[in-house]
Amino acid sequence: xxxxxxxxxxxxxxxxxxxxxxxPYQRKIYSLLxxxxxxxxxxxxxxxxxxxxxxxxxxxxxxxxxxxxxxYRIAVNLALDFRRQKMANPDMKEEIDSPGKExxxxxxxxxxxxxxxxxxxxQLSPQHRAAILLREVEGLSYKEISEVMGCQLGxxxxxxxxxxVELRRVLASYLREGD
Amino acid sequence: MLGCDHFIPRxxxxxxxxxxxxxxxxxxxxxxxxxxxxxxxxxxxxxxxLLREAVEKGVADVExxxxxxxxxxxxxxxxxxxxxxxxxxxxxxxxxxIRTLVWGTALLVILLLTLPLVTSPPLPPxxxxxxxxxxxxxxxxxxxxxxxxxxxxxxxGKEGVR
Numbered sequence: 329x330x331x332x333x334x335x336x337x338x339x340x341x342x343x344x345x346x347x348x349x350x351x352p353y354q355r356k357i358y359s360l361l362x363x364x365x366x367x368x369x370x371x372x373x374x375x376x377x378x379x380x381x382x383x384x385x386x387x388x389x390x391x392x393x394x395x396x397x398x399x400y401r402i403a404v405n406l407a408l409d410f411r412r413q414k415m416a417n418p419d420m421k422e423e424i425d426s427p428g429k430e431x432x433x434x435x436x437x438x439x440x441x442x443x444x445x446x447x448x449x450x451q452l453s454p455q456h457r458a459a460i461l462l463r464e465v466e467g468l469s470y471k472e473i474s475e476v477m478g479c480q481l482g483x484x485x486x487x488x489x490x491x492x493v494e495l496r497r498v499l500a501s502y503l504r505e506g507d
Numbered sequence: 508m509l510g511c512d513h514f515i516p517r518x519x520x521x522x523x524x525x526x527x528x529x530x531x532x533x534x535x536x537x538x539x540x541x542x543x544x545x546x547x548x549x550x551x552x553x554x555x556x557l558l559r560e561a562v563e564k565g566v567a568d569v570e571x572x573x574x575x576x577x578x579x580x581x582x583x584x585x586x587x588x589x590x591x592x593x594x595x596x597x598x599x600x601x602x603x604x605i606r607t608l609v610w611g612t613a614l615l616v617i618l619l620l621t622l623p624l625v626t627s628p629p630l631p632p633x634x635x636x637x638x639x640x641x642x643x644x645x646x647x648x649x650x651x652x653x654x655x656x657x658x659x660x661x662x663x664g665k666e667g668v669r
Contacts, residue, residue: 362565379578445561503553
C-alpha cells in the first residue's frame with residue numbers, strides 16, 4: 329500500500345494502518361535518537377514518544393512536506409526537549425555527559441573507540457549533533473535537514489562543517505588508525 | 508591553476524553529494540593529483556564510517572516490538588479517556604442549547620418531584636379513642652401494634668367514625 333494511502337487511513341482514524349505506516353521508519357528513528365541521547369533505554373522511550381506524538385498530530389500533516397522529514401522533525405524536537413530536561417537536572421546532566429553503557433563482549437579497543445566517539449558527540453551542541461547524525465547516519469540531504477531542523481541551507485552547511493571539525497579534532501588518532 | 512584552498516572547502520559538499528555537477532569534475536581531477544586533499548577526503552570518509560558504525564552498534568540487536576506494545580497500550584488508554592471526556596462534553600456542551608434545555612428541564616422536574624419527599628416531615632399518627640357506628644366496622648390489629656379501622660359505608664350514606 330502507498331504511503332499516502334496509509335497516511336490518509338490513519339488520518340481517518342484507522343489505527344491498524346499506523347503500524348504499517350511507521351514500519352519503514354522505526355529503526356531509523358531509533359538510530360537517530362540513539363545517536364542523540366546515546367542510551368538504549370532512553371532512545372527506546374523516546375521512540376515510543378515519537379510514535380505517540382506522530383499519531384496524535386497526523387491529522388495536521390498536509391502532505392506538503394515529505395512524511396519522513398515531518399517524522400524526523402518530531403524526533404529531533406523530542407530529543408532536544410529531552411536533553412534540555414536532563415540538563416536542568418544536575419544528576420542527569422552528569423549521566424548524559426559520561427560515556428554510554430557498553431555492551432558485554434565488546435573488544436577493549438572498540439569499547440575505547442565508542443567511548444571516544446560518545447565523548448566527541450557529547451561535546452557538540454544538540455543542534456550540531458542532530459545535523460551531523462541526520463547527514464552522516466540517516467543520509468538526509470541539506471534541504472531535508474533544513475526542513476527537519478527548521479533552518480536555512482547555509483545554517484545546515486555551517487553546522488555540519490563545525491561538527492566535522494570538532495569530531496575530527498577529538499577523534500584524530502582513530503581516523504588515522506590505518507596509516 | 509586552482510589550488511587546495513579552492514578545493515578543500517568543497518570536499519564536504521562533494522562527499523555529501525551536494526556539489527553542483529559542473530564542479531564535481533574539477534574536484535575529482537584535483538583529488539587524483541593532490542595527496543593533501545586525498546588525506547582530507549579520507550578523514551571525512553573515515554569519520555562518516557566511524558559514526559555510522561557506532562550508531563549501528565547501538566541499533567543492531569534492539570527489540571522494537573516492545574516499543575509497539577507500549578504505543579498500542581497508550582493509544583488504547585487515551586482513546587478510553589477521550590471517549591469519556593467526549594460523553595461528558597456532549598451532554599453539557601454549551602454549543603448544544605436544545606439538548607442542554609431538555610436535560611436541564613428533566614433534571615428540574617426530577618428535583619421538584621423528589622424535594623417534598625426529602626424535606627417534608629412524616630405525618631403524625633392519629634389516635635382513635637372510640638368508634639360509634641351503626642354500620643359494619645372491622646378492626647385490625649397489626650403485629651407491631653398498628654391498629655387499622657375499616658368503616659363500611661351504609662346504604663343511606665351515613666358514616667360514624669370519630
